[in-house]
Amino acid sequence: MENQFDFLTMDFFTRAEIYPGSLGAFRYRFQREGRMDDGALQAWVYENICFELAKDIETATFPWTEKGVAALRRWLAERYAVRGGEPYRIPYPPAQKQEDA
Numbered sequence: 001m002e003n004q005f006d007f008l009t010m011d012f013f014t015r016a017e018i019y020p021g022s023l024g025a026f027r028y029r030f031q032r033e034g035r036m037d038d039g040a041l042q043a044w045v046y047e048n049i050c051f052e053l054a055k056d057i058e059t060a061t062f063p064w065t066e067k068g069v070a071a072l073r074r075w076l077a078e079r080y081a082v083r084g085g086e087p088y089r090i091p092y093p094p095a096q097k098q099e100d101a
Contacts, residue, residue, distance in 0.1 A: 004080065005073040010036055010066060020051060026085045028076060032064060039064040043072055045079045
């Protein structure tokens with residue numbers, strides 16, 4: 001089976017210092033520090049809300065090496081399996097029924 005995080009490569013993390021993303025309602029965020037082969041990649045996964053308001057956050061740090069990126073992909077796949085990947089939705093409150101006056 002193809003891993004949904006196969007797009008994460010060493011070069012991917014040169015695009016931006018901080019990178020947020022999602023697969024449906026599964027939210028993740030990366031931040032890189034240092035340089036390729038000598039730096040670190042921190043990853044967060046959290047509930048379907050903006051990162052700043054999230055309370056259910058899991059984090060892990062990996063070296064910015066080929067082995068570290070492979071470990072990051074495995075960790076994300078594990079977290080995705082545990083947390084689930086339901087389709088994206090906006091969590092609106094339930095509609096209130098209007099009673100006749």
